[in-house]
Amino acid sequence: MDICKRCxxxxxxxxxxxxxxxxxxxxxxxxxxxxxxxxxKEFEEKFLELADRYRNQxxxxxxxxxSGGKDSTYTLKILRDRYDLRVxxxxxxxxxxxxxxFRNMCHVTENLGVxxxxxxxxxxxxxxxxxxxxxxxxxxxxxxxxxxxxxxxxIGIVKSFTLKTALEKGIMLIGFGWSPGQAPVQSxxxxxxxxxxxxxxxxxxxxxxxxxxxxxNPYFLEERHFAHADGFPYNVHPLAFLRYDxxxxxRDISQIGWQMPDxxxxxxxxxxxxAFANDVHIKRFNFHPYxxxxxxxxxxxxxxxxxxYKKIYGAQSPDLxxxxxxxxGLTEG
Ligand SMILES: [Zn+2]
Numbered sequence: 515m516d517i518c519k520r521c522x523x524x525x526x527x528x529x530x531x532x533x534x535x536x537x538x539x540x541x542x543x544x545x546x547x548x549x550x551x552x553x554x555k556e557f558e559e560k561f562l563e564l565a566d567r568y569r570n571q572x573x574x575x576x577x578x579x580x581s582g583g584k585d586s587t588y589t590l591k592i593l594r595d596r597y598d599l600r601v602x603x604x605x606x607x608x609x610x611x612x613x614x615x616f617r618n619m620c621h622v623t624e625n626l627g628v629x630x631x632x633x634x635x636x637x638x639x640x641x642x643x644x645x646x647x648x649x650x651x652x653x654x655x656x657x658x659x660x661x662x663x664x665x666x667x668x669i670g671i672v673k674s675f676t677l678k679t680a681l682e683k684g685i686m687l688i689g690f691g692w693s694p695g696q697a698p699v700q701s702x703x704x705x706x707x708x709x710x711x712x713x714x715x716x717x718x719x720x721x722x723x724x725x726x727x728x729x730x731n732p733y734f735l736e737e738r739h740f741a742h743a744d745g746f747p748y749n750v751h752p753l754a755f756l757r758y759d760x761x762x763x764x765r766d767i768s769q770i771g772w773q774m775p776d777x778x779x780x781x782x783x784x785x786x787x788x789a790f791a792n793d794v795h796i797k798r799f800n801f802h803p804y805x806x807x808x809x810x811x812x813x814x815x816x817x818x819x820x821x822x823y824k825k826i827y828g829a830q831s832p833d834l835x836x837x838x839x840x841x842x843g844l845t846e847g
Contacts, residue, residue: 516532516536517823518530518532518536518537518538518540518541518809519535519536519537520537520538520541520812520813520819521538521540521541521809521810521812521813521819521822522805522808522809522812522819522822522823522826522827523538523540523805523806523809524800524801524805526799526800526801527659527801527805527806528655528659540809540813541813544813544814547814547815550699550814553699553700553755554699554754554755554756555755557699557700557702557703557754557755558752558755558756560703561597561702561703561750561752561755562597564687564703564748564750565597565598565599565687568599568686568687569598569599569600570600571686572683572684572685572686573602573683573684573685574600574601574602574629574683574685575599575600575601575685575686575687576593576599576600576601576602576685576687576688576689577601577602577604577676577679577680577683577685577687577688577689577747578590578593578601578602578603578604578628578688578689578690578691579604579606579672579673579676579688579689579690579691580603580604580605580619580623580630580691581605581606581611581615581672581691581784581785582605582611582615582616582618582619582622582783582784583615583691583782583783583784583785584760584763584764584767584772584774584783585691585692585693585753585763585783586690586691587618587622587691587767587770587772588691588753588763588766588767589689589690589691589751589752589753590603590622590623590626590628590689590691591622591626591766591767591770592752592756593689593752594626594627594628595626599687601626601628601689602628602629602630602631602683602685603619603623603628603629603630603631604630604631604633604675604676604679605619605630605631605632605633606633606634606635606668606671606672606675606676607632607633607634607635608635608640608668608785608787609634609637609640609641609841610785610786610787610788610838610841611784611785611786612775612777612778612784612785612786613777614773614775614776614777614778615775615778615783615784615785617773618771618772618773618775618784621770621771621772622767622770622771622772624771625770625771626770631679633675635671635733636729639726639727639729639730641841641842641843642725642726642727643667643722643725643726643730644664644667644668644787644842645842645843645844646725646726647662647663647664647666647667647725648663648664648790648791648794648842648844650663650725651663651798652667652721652722652724652725653666653717653718653721654717658795658799658803659806660696660803660806660807661803661804662791662792662794662795662803663791663794663795664787664790664791664794664795665788665791665803666718667718667721667722668787670715670718670719670722671718671722671730671733671734674715674718674719674733674734674735675733675734676688677706677711677735677747678733678734678735678739680747681735681739681742681745681746681747682739684745685747686745686747686748687747687748687750688706688747688748688749688750689750689751689752690749690750690751691751691753692751692753692754693753693758693807693811694753694754694758694810694811694814694816695806695807695808695809695810695811695814695816695817696751696807696810697751697754698754699754699755701749701751701754702750702751702752702754702755703748703749703750704748704749704750705746705747705748705749706746706747706748706749707746708740708743708746711735711740711746712735712740715734715735718734719731719734758811758816759816760817778834779792779830779831779834780824780825780828781804781808781825786834786837786838786841787838787841788834789830789831789834789835789838790830790834790835790838790839790842791803792804792830793830793835796830802826802827804825804826805826808822808825808826809822
């Protein structure tokens with residue numbers, strides 16, 4: 515397998531080309547760190563304006579999609595401490611949240627003085643969804659370049675349920691902990707739009723209800739939610755415009771009681787299903803579902819190439835695969 519000499523994208527990645535120096539088209543098209551810094555400044559200012567506009571207006575200023583992982587923990591801390599927002603944390607328990615991640619969430623929300631909602635969909639439905647997502651390509655090719663089918667299913671529910679909750683509670687800011695490689699700075703402060711949400715939601719809700727039935731519908735927006743366009747909140751993912759250094763982040767959040775879990779894989783600090791989701795994707799498509807995200811971070815200089823390489827090209831932990839398969843009822847014999 516050929517791998518880009520600059521980032522870490524492999525030749526199996528859809529649409530990739532390499533020049534004579536072994537550098538990929540995505541690296542060649544990258545505008546450089548200086549241009550990126552300019553965008554970061556612009557979007558942080560945009561966010562500061564919004565934070566000022568919505569601070570102390572309703573019950574809570576911001577609803578944070580909180581997984582308990584390091585990035586969302588750091589984002590929660592920043593929203594609370596640096597931007598002085600009254601945040602409500604919302605966690606979707608997909609049945610695979612690691613025990614350490616639960617302890618972390620408990621310590622962090624308490625130490626930050628943040629209220630916390632945990633929503634746990636029935637596991638029999640989640641099991642149907644994850645088993646179905648492991649065997650079928652239910653989303654577009656473009657989606658599969660960015661994440662595994664299993665992750666996309668789970669995140670799809672998180673996004674819809676979080677938006678639904680924000681609409682019902684009248685909260686105008688929704689925080690996400692996307693890493694700078696997961697989502698570009700240009701989308702880091704963006705207003706949700708009913709028509710667009712309707713379309714993106716249908717692309718997830720359709721396949722999931724075919725896998726698990728109409729009982730998944732309560733996780734998604736209903737017709738009545740689309741009626742009030744004025745109440746549609748802004749999505750923000752501040753890590754795209756802030757300084758991002760994994761070691762610094764881990765040090766920073768350890769001060770509010772977050773501990774690195776030793777029961778998860780190298781691409782997740784909260785989910786015990788991730789290794790299995792990665793394994794399925796790699797076997798089917800021949801590239802790691804996190805490679806796009808990690809390659810972006812390597813290219814943008816927020817992660818060393820060697821570190822990124824290790825995260826992507828190491829084997830998935832057999833123990834984690836076993837745990838996930840057992841829980842999903844996929845073990846042979
Ligand atoms: Zn590259």
